[in-house]
Amino acid sequence: MLAITMSISPDAVLIPTRDALLGERMQIRRALPSRTQRMIGAWCFLDQAGPADVSTHGMHVAPHPHIGLQTFTWMIEGEILHTDSLGYLQIIRPNQINLMTAGHGISHAETSPEQRSATVYAAQLWIALPDAQFDLPPAFQHYPDVPYLEQQGLRMQVLTGEWLGVHSAVQVYSLLVAVDFEAKEATTASLPLRADFEYGILPLVGSVQIDGQSITMGTLLYLPIGQHHLSISTDAAARFLLIGGEPFQSERIIWWNFVGRSQQEIEQARQDWQHGTRFGQVAGFTDRLDAPELIGLLKTTR
Ligand code: MN
Numbered sequence: 001m002l003a004i005t006m007s008i009s010p011d012a013v014l015i016p017t018r019d020a021l022l023g024e025r026m027q028i029r030r031a032l033p034s035r036t037q038r039m040i041g042a043w044c045f046l047d048q049a050g051p052a053d054v055s056t057h058g059m060h061v062a063p064h065p066h067i068g069l070q071t072f073t074w075m076i077e078g079e080i081l082h083t084d085s086l087g088y089l090q091i092i093r094p095n096q097i098n099l100m101t102a103g104h105g106i107s108h109a110e111t112s113p114e115q116r117s118a119t120v121y122a123a124q125l126w127i128a129l130p131d132a133q134f135d136l137p138p139a140f141q142h143y144p145d146v147p148y149l150e151q152q153g154l155r156m157q158v159l160t161g162e163w164l165g166v167h168s169a170v171q172v173y174s175l176l177v178a179v180d181f182e183a184k185e186a187t188t189a190s191l192p193l194r195a196d197f198e199y200g201i202l203p204l205v206g207s208v209q210i211d212g213q214s215i216t217m218g219t220l221l222y223l224p225i226g227q228h229h230l231s232i233s234t235d236a237a238a239r240f241l242l243i244g245g246e247p248f249q250s251e252r253i254i255w256w257n258f259v260g261r262s263q264q265e266i267e268q269a270r271q272d273w274q275h276g277t278r279f280g281q282v283a284g285f286t287d288r289l290d291a292p293e294l295i296g297l298l299k300t301t302r
Pocket of ligand 1: 064071108
């Protein structure tokens with residue numbers, strides 16, 4: 001039994017993930033956006049994709065567009081091939097990050113490479129771009145080496161922002177943090193949090209105990225601003241993801257693969273994709289994802 005114990009605020013909220021499909025057949029767990037919590041800092045989307053068996057059928061997410069966000073892929077097991085309209089072709093492997101800045105518009109596909117492991121497992125996140133960077137030209141970066149530190153029995157890979165004096169090189173535009181925690185055996189730790197950040201914790205391996213309460217995979221723990229410490233103890237080996245950030249200041253609409261500032265912006269992006277303009281071409285694909293119908297008024301995040 002893998003378990004983690006932490007002391008948490010009474011304001012902490014347990015958010016169940018919901019099942020969704022990625023591509024044609026890959027079952028994933030979606031933690032954000034949820035009904036109770038749309039965003040954590042600028043993090044506006046969090047999927048736990050896998051672990052899934054891709055030995056027979058590989059993953060296939062056909063070309064689709066994005067605006068107003070950065071996609072952030074953290075590979076836990078296996079490989080994913082990223083192909084985009086800027087011409088980037090990049091295999092991402094365990095302990096590596098792919099960061100795609102959509103800005104004004106980009107399209108990409110995600111598939112399993114021909115030579116691959118039997119299992120694929122990744123955390124896929126979106127970061128909403130602030131107003132000043134909303135319309136950036138699209139970009140793609142691959143980070144093969146992620147900095148880490150070891151302390152109090154925990155190996156902490158710093159995926160985004162700063163953690164205990166270690167800085168990630170990943171280029172983001174809001175005050176954000178993301179850390180992958182791994183305990184190889186039972187351990188106890190107390191770590192400082194920023195009181196001006198809100199946080200989310202998602203178990204990646206095993207079940208989690210918080211204040212004696214067991215949390216299985218498929219549950220996101222939300223911690224509101226005002227926390228100063230994270231007390232962690234594990235009974236055994238465990239792994240979890242911590243994300244956090246300054247509460248996002250602007251309203252956003254999250255619809256399909258778009259993050260927009262207004263309904264009009266989303267409608268325009270949908271129309272541009274359906275008409276084959278603005279988002280370029282992803283070489284090597286004959287298929288593409290159709291945008292769903294857009295009916296009625298879309299909800300903003302706040
Ligand atoms: Mn995508």
